[in-house]
Amino acid sequence: MRKSAGKASGELRNSTGLVGRATIVDVAQKAGVSVATVSRVVNGNYPVRECTRKKVQEAIGELRYVPNIQARELNTRHSSSVGVVVPSFYNMYFAEIVDGIEEMLHRNGFSMLLTCMQNNAVLERECVRNLVSRNVSGIILASPDTENVGAEFYDLTSRQVPLVFVNSPLSISNASHVSNDEHAGMILALEHLYDIGHRRILLVCGDNGGAYLMKKMAYREFMDSRGLYTEENIINIGDGNSIDAAERTERLLEGRLGDPSSATAACCCNDVMACGVLNAARHAGLSVPEQFSVTGFDNTPLSRYVDPEITTVDQNMAKLGHVAVKLLLEKIETGKDRNVVLENHLVMRKSTGFLS
């Protein structure tokens, strides 16, 4: 006698009050056909006579049968889930990338296993191993830890499972990469400020992650070539993604704003910092953009919420997510990897203007 006899009529399982899930065997029995036939109507990949199909579908309905994807994938050695690893959901920047990834995955019939490494290199490795263990067909990593990227960890992992890096500071062999050209984006912002007359321009940046380095380089390059570079115009606010980044920015700018010899503009490495600058300017009695200009970076919603709306560099996070998925699917199918660099655009808003 089968263990699941009478299941449809409400047999309970394991004392948790749940009805045991019907299996393909239950459906086959109820419909009076073989499991193979049930499989065929579920997957629609082989011909089945109309009246048989009907019987099976009825049984499926009555039993509320849902195929067990784990079993299917164990059998076919396919996997329709992919792993995604992000440093934090706390930052809108990553939230939007994840949004883009999920949308594209869903559109392609994949599910997303999402883990958060909390800016912790050890945890990051654990996350990746766990995902491999769960048999994902690939992994997307957003802003991975420099330490891991530098070590052999990802070089080894990339031989086991398709990997796509989003905004990785370094390039990994045998993996695909997508990133924004943050160097060019920075130049865009600086050129804009320069064009509208600013010469003494602060750089507000953080100290974690490879992106800040790249932006700092762009700044130095741009300013140097115009004989405008001074190291003291670089303001490092520490962790640029934490909740109090805006406040720290504001505090660090106190006393640097307003007197005639000081800067007339600030170029920020993200929108939160730009917010902090906005607040500092207001407290210093400077009106933006008439007396002081500010640019942000990322084009998160925040840049539109505040007043004045912030001129910022759009990183198009949704697209970043979409491309990451596309590259992953490519790699899963063909094994080939590819590097894509997305262009940044300057989004002109109200926080920048000619000096009056």
Place this chain on the structure above:
Amino acid sequence: MRKSAGKASGELRNSTGLVGRATIVDVAQKAGVSVATVSRVVNGNYPVRECTRKKVQEAIGELRYVPNIQARELNTRHSSSVGVVVPSFYNMYFAEIVDGIEEMLHRNGFSMLLTCMQNNAVLERECVRNLVSRNVSGIILASPDTENVGAEFYDLTSRQVPLVFVNSPLSISNASHVSNDEHAGMILALEHLYDIGHRRILLVCGDNGGAYLMKKMAYREFMDSRGLYTEENIINIGDGNSIDAAERTERLLEGRLGDPSSATAACCCNDVMACGVLNAARHAGLSVPEQFSVTGFDNTPLSRYVDPEITTVDQNMAKLGHVAVKLLLEKIETGKDRNVVLENHLVMRKSTGFLS
């Protein structure tokens, strides 16, 4: 001959350049033991002689063996992944809940399958079915669609898989629930405004979701009992979670601010709206909080980024996520469901003050 002979030395698979993952059989062969023994050292659940263990562990290391959790769980009929369904990641509110959920799941050895229903009831049902199909051991749903909650869908689903609802407008039989007492939170904000002298208080709300209804009721109740209620003081800005909610708020408040007979404060249903009010006030030449007070709701980072920082009602999203997971684990283990209502707290900041 086994298909995987020589795998460790670099045999390639399926033309994608990946090394085939070693299985338990490979490890057993390499170590010269049975698969049962390998299983035992991997799981550490049965005694194994020290020297055997060592041999096995060496083989595991050399082969970079990672156990296949799908196979394990198929066998044990357990599952260490849970599904999470949210309306959108775009809203910091949900991002923080997800953050809390993921952290707690991780701490308990679970993985998170995250899907986004994009404010679409049909998609929501599809997501849930997909998760069941993937054999999750439970599902957490944040702010589910009222339509589905009202219909029999979740009543049926709750018999198949443990369900926990976060901020559900309705209660589902056989499922756990956790939510904030948004009614009480609203009263907190209103009392604060009232206490510091405000009588003509606007309510700024949206029109989607059950939470707005509850807040509207609280507002009506509070104002009515003091003879202060007028319907025209309720401002509905439409979709309160979309990217332009702040702008729409600002536009709708134009002309309603500044003249002596108009309101002196606005009580908003989320922080984004409060932001919009802040901007409207500034453009109307009103200084906050000296001439006009504003309260937000949620206590998202946004409320701290802007100037003045917004007095708001803390919804403690991280805790909401933690409790959701706790309730789910409880339900998985015992089958019992429970309803938890979290208290809200007023976070006093700079956007509210006595009328001067």
Place this chain on the structure above:
DNA sequence: CTGAAAGCGCTAACAT
């Protein structure tokens, strides 16, 4: 302490 073998739910030959 270790091995052999059954079977989780499913798919895909291979028969019929």
Place this chain on the structure above:
DNA sequence: ATGTTAGCGCTTTCAG
């Protein structure tokens, strides 16, 4: 068009 059956990789009795 449909049924039979051999596994996918793993855990877990049951024997030794």
